[in-house]
Amino acid sequence: MTIRVLLADDQALVRSAFALLIRSAPDMTVVGEAEEGERAHELVRTTQPDVVVMDIRMPGVDGIEATGRIAGDEDLAGVRVLILTTFESDENVLAALRAGASGFLVKDTQPADLLAAIRTIAAGDALLSPGATRSLITRVLRTPDPAVASAATLDGLTSREREVLTMIGRGLNNAELAETLVISPLTAKTYVSRLLTKLDARDRAQLVIAAYESGLVQPS
Known part of the structure; x- marks a missing residue:
């Protein structure tokens, strides 16, 4: 299977470099490039990529608004967005x-890590390495947004599901969940699927946010 990638960045040089790298991978292809968010949304609708590599800071419609448009578009339910950030300031x-x-x-990031990240996102495994996930969320998730996820959101979860959600928030993948809980990988995957359904979450990234914003996991 070839992973279809769309690039959204206002810097032509950055887009060109990423496009060259992605095209060098035998399992990927670039289906479009956009210089701002509105154009990115338009191209996503026409090209139906698997992954959008999206810069945040762009003129006009920025990456955040464009991501919201893509995520909220029922016709684009299978498209995943990988955000680019300067990390220290964004x-x-x-x-x-x-x-x-x-x-x-x-x-x-290193070129090999970008390709690995695209494969990770395309496979449905949201976010990246647990270390990077914890590091970023520790920096930016200081003030929970109760409108997004409150403790009441978790009322329908069993104690085991809360335990699994806590581990997801701490960055564990399915294999690590299975090992920690002494269950099969299939059972771990089933727990994750149930959480996605019960919390009406788009993917694993949304579960991480829910774990933090509900108070199950605290930034350290």
């Missing part, structure tokens, strides 16, 4: 995750 990453992004990546 605290809008959390807003992008709340808007429906599936993960994030720093712009100065």
Whole structure:
């Protein structure tokens, strides 16, 4: 299967470099490039990519609003957004995750890590490495947004599901969930699927946000 990627960044040089890298991977192809968010949304609708590599800071419609438009478009339910950030200064990453992004990546990442991140997002495994996830959320998730996820949101969860959600919030993947809880990988996957349904979450990134904003996991 070839992963279809769309690039959204206002810097032509950055887009060109990313496009060259992605096209060098045998399992990926670039289906479009956009210089701002409105154009990105238009191209996503016409090209139906698997993953959008989205910069946050763009003129006109920025990456956060564009992500919200894509995530809120029922015709684009299978499209995942990978956010690019400068990390040290861009605290809008959390807003992008709340808007429906599936993960994030720093712009100065290694080429192999970008390709791995795209594969991760395309496979439905939101966010990136647990270490990077914890580091970013610790920096930006200081003030929970009760409108997005409150403790009441978790009322319908069993104690085991709360335990699984806590571990997801701490960055564990399905294999690590299975090992920690001494269950099969299939059972771990089933728990994650139930959480997605019960919390009306788009993907794993939304579960991480819910875990923090409900208080199950505290930024350290």
